[in-house]
Amino acid sequence: HPQRAWWKESTVYQIYPTSFKDSNGDGIGDIPGIISKLDYIQALGVDIVWLCPIYKSPQVDMGYDIADYKAIHEPFGKLSDVDDLIAGLHARGIKFLMDLVVNHTSDQHEWFKSAKASKDSPYRNFYIWKKPRYDAQGNRHPPNNWSSYFSGSAWEYDEASDEYYLHLFATEQPDLNWEYPPVRAAVHEIMRFWLDRGVDGFRMDVINLISKDQNFPDAPITIPGNKYQHGSMYYACGPRLHEWLQEVGSILKEYDAFSVGEMPFVGDCTEILRSVGSDRGELNMIFQFEMVDIDHGPSGKFSPRKWPLADMKSIVNKWQTFMYENDGWNALYIENHDQSRTVSRFASDKPQLRTTAAKMLAHFIAFQAGTLFVYQGQELGMKNVPESWPIEEYRDLETLNHWNELLELFPNDIELQKLTRTQYQLKSRDNARTPIQWNASKHAGFTSGQPWMRVNDDYPQVNAEAQVGVKGSVFSHWAEVLQLRKEYKDIFIYGNFRLLTAEDEQVFAYSRAYEGRGAAVVCNFSDTDVKWTPPAETKLVEEAILLSNYTGLHKDSEGRILLRPFESFVCLHS
Numbered sequence: 001h002p003q004r005a006w007w008k009e010s011t012v013y014q015i016y017p018t019s020f021k022d023s024n025g026d027g028i029g030d031i032p033g034i035i036s037k038l039d040y041i042q043a044l045g046v047d048i049v050w051l052c053p054i055y056k057s058p059q060v061d062m063g064y065d066i067a068d069y070k071a072i073h074e075p076f077g078k079l080s081d082v083d084d085l086i087a088g089l090h091a092r093g094i095k096f097l098m099d100l101v102v103n104h105t106s107d108q109h110e111w112f113k114s115a116k117a118s119k120d121s122p123y124r125n126f127y128i129w130k131k132p133r134y135d136a137q138g139n140r141h142p143p144n145n146w147s148s149y150f151s152g153s154a155w156e157y158d159e160a161s162d163e164y165y166l167h168l169f170a171t172e173q174p175d176l177n178w179e180y181p182p183v184r185a186a187v188h189e190i191m192r193f194w195l196d197r198g199v200d201g202f203r204m205d206v207i208n209l210i211s212k213d214q215n216f217p218d219a220p221i222t223i224p225g226n227k228y229q230h231g232s233m234y235y236a237c238g239p240r241l242h243e244w245l246q247e248v249g250s251i252l253k254e255y256d257a258f259s260v261g262e263m264p265f266v267g268d269c270t271e272i273l274r275s276v277g278s279d280r281g282e283l284n285m286i287f288q289f290e291m292v293d294i295d296h297g298p299s300g301k302f303s304p305r306k307w308p309l310a311d312m313k314s315i316v317n318k319w320q321t322f323m324y325e326n327d328g329w330n331a332l333y334i335e336n337h338d339q340s341r342t343v344s345r346f347a348s349d350k351p352q353l354r355t356t357a358a359k360m361l362a363h364f365i366a367f368q369a370g371t372l373f374v375y376q377g378q379e380l381g382m383k384n385v386p387e388s389w390p391i392e393e394y395r396d397l398e399t400l401n402h403w404n405e406l407l408e409l410f411p412n413d414i415e416l417q418k419l420t421r422t423q424y425q426l427k428s429r430d431n432a433r434t435p436i437q438w439n440a441s442k443h444a445g446f447t448s449g450q451p452w453m454r455v456n457d458d459y460p461q462v463n464a465e466a467q468v469g470v471k472g473s474v475f476s477h478w479a480e481v482l483q484l485r486k487e488y489k490d491i492f493i494y495g496n497f498r499l500l501t502a503e504d505e506q507v508f509a510y511s512r513a514y515e516g517r518g519a520a521v522v523c524n525f526s527d528t529d530v531k532w533t534p535p536a537e538t539k540l541v542e543e544a545i546l547l548s549n550y551t552g553l554h555k556d557s558e559g560r561i562l563l564r565p566f567e568s569f570v571c572l573h574s
């Protein structure tokens, strides 16, 4: 069995501060707003709260561009508000995680301003600078062909010094040079600053990208026709990652702090185990991306892919089994501020099916082995933005840069533009960033002013007030799910994982077991009735059902289970 640990038994609630609750009518969510909703958070039954970045920032990438690691973004509040928040959470027995973004800073950070101002600056080496390349005609080019994740080249030319700096994300997010020891010392110092202030741990942004191949080679052509190419093989889990994560890990250990690292672009469990293995002294767990990239097409996120359920099964099975057998640990998530709403993306958001689908997806993710992450609004079954919204309602630079690039490259391809718009409505990060719907009043009670981003049109029907304490609501169901994870923690936290039907294209079923006691989780991922035969050794009876999104268990004379649209239940078995 896996070793026991408090952080394995925890559920984390993720808050996107800008869209959670506005307390002063400026249309932007803030820390006092969060404090006013602590009872709501407690009612859900979570153990940890993670806040997306609240540091001082020009907000080019919604706070993932930090200008000062020890100051708070003014519209969010003051340092003393953070102290109050921590106190309010701790009083309720809830821990607090900060989002730490240290692969890059904002270009408005004092370090970068100084680095850019002069090649002799003591901060010049805090960032990654390279000479231009020139072709035979004498034209200037970036040092290599790497693309930025937010369109265009990953390099930006600096006229004054005749050098380029690296930015894997936006131009305004220069990458830090972790090879330079003072950078690491500065990161360690920032960690201690927050840990000493009472923070219980960190979610570490794109932490597997910090070590780059120092030869900075050109990336192979994976998307033909594109000027710039994905270079992740030269910096995702790069040469010195583990050395540096062990330094970070030793600080975390000193404070018994929680850590989850975000690690895109790796599907190799063995590589990930080096960061999360219990004997490694690095991180507790990481966010892998295989599951949430399942519908990304051949030319990236905004190209379509029809995904078979079998793919999702093999991804889940792979991570579940591997971490169990190798003493690692999983982070479980299907939604966050970078992913769209799963009722819309993986099930159905039709008004008559949304509630049922949201509960099915809750069972699907929550009873797997790992530490569970719930993203704000997921507990209400919030859905993607309506199809009818024009592009002007979108706010995220990823989508907007992509759209502008598309218009530039294919100004007359109306079909491609239409198709891409459909893809935004399905997968854009904006879908997860609409304000939380608190009640049926104007702007869903999120703000008394004008919200920074339009509230989803369905708020009169879908909102917290209509769900908290209401039997049968998505919120109440999630609360029961979290309760069950605690009540049956031997099974759901420490038990093994077994996929029950590898082939079936409609039903995702798995079983968790611990010393002879087990539970099956059965999920109909389709909007139609399905007949499903459980494996012979897995006896499922109505009396042993712990939780269901329908009532009763329908069987036919041959013992097949008749699952209704998106029906899902959790059932004890011996």
Ligand code: ISL
Pocket: 061, 064, 065, 101, 149, 169, 205, 206, 262, 264, 301, 337, 338, 339, 398, 429
């Ligand atoms: O959301 C993505 C693009 O579709 C991902 O590639 C995302 O950029 C990647 O997961 C890294 O995300 C994190 O770092 C980014 C920030 O924009 C995201 O919000 C953050 O979660 C840069 O700091």
Ligand code: CA
Pocket: 022, 023, 024, 025, 026, 027, 028, 029, 030, 075
């Ligand atoms: Ca505000």
